[in-house]
Amino acid sequence: IQTGAVSAAGASGSSVTRGVPTAGRIAAGATVERETGFELANMNEVRLTLRNPDFTTAQRVAAIINQTYPSSALAENGTVIALRAPAQMGMAGFISRVENLAVEVDAPAKVIIDEVNGVIVMGDQVRVSTVAIAHGNLTVSVQETPLVSQP
Numbered sequence: 001i002q003t004g005a006v007s008a009a010g011a012s013g014s015s016v017t018r019g020v021p022t023a024g025r026i027a028a029g030a031t032v033e034r035e036t037g038f039e040l041a042n043m044n045e046v047r048l049t050l051r052n053p054d055f056t057t058a059q060r061v062a063a064i065i066n067q068t069y070p071s072s073a074l075a076e077n078g079t080v081i082a083l084r085a086p087a088q089m090g091m092a093g094f095i096s097r098v099e100n101l102a103v104e105v106d107a108p109a110k111v112i113i114d115e116v117n118g119v120i121v122m123g124d125q126v127r128v129s130t131v132a133i134a135h136g137n138l139t140v141s142v143q144e145t146p147l148v149s150q151p
Helices: 055-068 091-098
Strands: 006-009 015-018 046-049 073-075 080-083 111-114 119-122 131-135 138-142
Touching: 055 073, 055 080, 080 091
Parallel strands: none
Antiparallel strands: 006 015, 046 080, 073 080, 111 119, 131 138
């Protein structure tokens, strides 16, 4: 088991801990010797965890679920969405239907610059304000010139 943590204690009562010594990873996997008694059918609530936490995305997920199944989802924070299955369906069937709902995720504004090939790629969320950039003999200038147009 790889923990990436260190915990040591001395006879005098001194101790030092780095990382989380109670969590680890088994590199090549493992074999389950005994089941833990997990019963999805008997659960009242299931929590979804977003891989990329974002408040907007969590609210959108909850809204789409509640639009189809009223009062079934609550975004607790930017990471966790709590789900309660409607009375007429089981938890497994509810989750299978929820995972097929289409949700538009909130993408962050991102700019990628490849200096070697001279390529710049921007997402649609990027907004450019007044700026001047100079590199070698290349100069890029973005500025706003407010003009009033009368008919």
